[in-house]
Amino acid sequence: MMLRAVWLTIGKEFLLIRRDRIGLFMLLVAPIAVIAAAGFSLAKIYGGRTASRGEYSVAILDQDHGAVARAILDAIAHRPELSVIHSSSRLDARQTVREGNLAVVAIVIPPGTTDAIEHGRGAQLILYTDPVKYLQTTKIELTLSELCRKISAGAAAEARMRAAEQTRNLTRQLEQARESAEQA
Structure with a gap:
């Protein structure tokens, strides 16, 4: 009895939908159109491959x-979705992002950054962002974070190689001094 009631209810609903052509159209086509529009409009933000060269400045x-x-400029040049706008001052960089809406983020590489990393000190980049473009900014910040990790790892590896070479040289010099002392 229960199964018959379910079938009668389903049959009644299909009869109603069949008579209402606009309702049937909205039921079938509208969700597909909404999903497609949302997918195409958000694809660039969430890593879709619809990005053309230089989509984000x-x-x-x-x-x-x-x-x-x-290294930063080279890494950005190898990212197809990023294009570079060179700024002449911090004020120009900040205005390019916040007032001109020409770039998603502005990166300031302060003087002494390379020297600091070469000598094992911390170095910081300055980023100016547009709070309205949060998702695009986050994507670029993640790219920069990955790049900074690679640069730091490379600098650390180079420092380890230099330290190992200095250790070998010092060991060699100590060995020579010991041999000279034994001969004397």
Whole structure:
């Protein structure tokens, strides 16, 4: 008896939908259209491959002119969705993002950044962001974070190699001094 009631209810609903052509259209086509529109509009933000070359602009002020700045510029150049706008001052970089809406973020590479990393000290980049473009900013910040990790790892590996070489040289010199002392 219960199963018959379910079938009668389903049959009645299909009869109603069949008579209401607009309702049937909205039931079938509207969800597909909404999902497609949302997918296409958000694909760029969530990593879709619809991004053309230079979809996101990044303003860069290079005050360091060192190896770290070149590494950052090279890494950004290899990202197809990012394009670079060179800034002439911090004020120009900030205005490019916040007032001009020409870039999603502005990166300032302060003087001494390369020197600090080469000598094992901490170095910081300055980022100017537009709070309205939160998702795009986050995507670029993650890219920069990955880049900074790679630069730090490379600098640490180079420092370890230099330390190992100095240790070998010092050991060699101590060995030579010991041999000279034994001969004397």
